[in-house]
Amino acid sequence: MNQALFLRDNVSFQDEHPAAGDSRDELLAGLRAEPKTIDPKYFYDALGSRLFARITRLPEYYPTRTEVGILHRHRQQIAAHCGVSCVFIEPGSGNCEKVRLLLDAVRPSLYVPVDISSEFLRAAALQLGGEYPWLAIAAVCADFNASWDFTRRLPLGKRVVFYPGSTIGNLEPADAVRFLARVKEVVGAGGGALIGVDLHKDSACLTAAYNDAQGVTARFNLNVLLRLNRILEADFEPAQFRHRAFYNTDRQRIEMHLVSQCEQSVGCNGSRLRLRQGESIHTENSYKYTVQGFAALAAAAGLALERSWLDDEALFSVHYLRAT
Ligand SMILES: C[S@@+](CC[C@H](N)C(=O)[O-])C[C@H]1O[C@@H](n2cnc3c(N)ncnc32)[C@H](O)[C@@H]1O
Structure with a gap:
């Protein structure tokens, strides 16, 4: 595991990016x-991350504004499920926009944004650390489908994995179960996961x-x-x-x-x-899910659905899951 460096007093950065040779082999096989x-x-890459951030603001792209609305509206209830001073881990954190909606309510003891897009992650973590000087941030550049070894260094306390954006929908359902099982292992019994999932629709x-x-x-x-x-x-x-x-x-x-x-x-x-x-x-x-379909997927990984929040048109859902 690589050493973390401090980018500012409340922001550290650890680089666990996969080796270039691994990326080459994986791409050639595909x-x-x-x-x-x-x-x-x-x-x-840095441009891809910026383009994705533009996508989230497009009129046709309902998922981001809908999920933002759900998180904002229910932030106090969400915070109650997360509990006091949890370690809040966000795989695929992107521009760290959505966590801003929850920070004042959840007040985590540590926020751990994890992303494969190294340069973009550094910039996003630095910006967030400047806006929230009370927040300790331990950013990690890593492939969340590979190693979660970095979690071994995290402090004790309840852990909650925040996985918005329906990024879980990018995985094949069997891989999504494997991913959730890893989340369960990382948070341990009593830990939780807050997951945004896009729903079936027209x-x-x-x-x-x-x-x-x-x-x-x-x-x-x-x-x-x-x-x-x-x-x-x-x-x-x-x-x-x-x-x-x-x-x-x-x-x-x-x-x-x-x-x-x-x-x-x-x-x-x-x-x-x-x-x-x-x-x-x-x-x-x-992939698009129903609430029942997603709850079944989570249950297969040992995560019990505690609460779901939907927008009024049932376009998008956010779920709090508890590791059983
Ligand atoms: C669909 S975007 C979601 C971004 C943000 N969470 C949101 O809700 O708007 C997926 C994010 O996950 C990151 N990502 C995708 N695959 C990854 C992987 N295998 N390991 C780590 N990060 C990954 C991307 O860099 C990107 O920031």
Whole structure:
């Protein structure tokens, strides 16, 4: 485990970013698979994180404003479930916007934002630490699907994992159960998890949220190719691909793809990668749940649903789960 450095007196930063060789191997395995895939964590370089922050403010993107409304409205009840002075761990913390809605009510003894996007995380943690001088922040750059070893160094006390944004929907349901089981292990008996989950709804509303009129989601999706160019010394040309997002009704998930616009052969890691015209690279899923479906998923991981909060239109949900 790497040493944490202090960025300011109330903010430390620990870098546990996966090794470059691991990223290369994982990306190449995905690109050689049939169909081709890229893990969505590769979206989040500094530009990808900024583009995602823009997506959250788009008129079509209902999840963020709806979840923000739920967190703000129910912050006191949420704080009561979290208890006094918990250690608040947020995997996939992004710009740390949502935690701001809870800090004054929850008053954690320590806030631990965890994200794969190193530079963005440092900036977000520093900014938050300046705005909340009373708050101790221990930021960790790590892959939350790999090691949670950093939690071994955390102080004693009740732990609550805060996982908003329906980031859980990016995982296959079986992987979501594994992720929640890890959360259970990390928080221990009596600990909790506060999780934001997007709900089933009309497919037109879902499809619009991932196909915004300004094309920001398309830029976000295509930006991953520039990331691949850097990591794999590849020469993907974004103009030769098209963003495609649709609701897969059978699987109850939004799928995002990059579709090759022509037959092409792309230089990649010292060899050639062939793509047919119309062939797609699958870049993200976003599963949608019912409250009952999500409660069953959590129960399979040993987390009991204590309370759910929904907006008036039942577009989005936030759940407090207790480790049994
Ligand atoms: C959908 S965004 C959600 C951001 C924020 N939590 C919100 O609710 O708006 C996903 C966040 O998780 C981070 N992320 C994605 N995959 C990750 C991984 N495997 N390990 C750590 N962070 C990851 C991204 O960098 C990004 O900040």
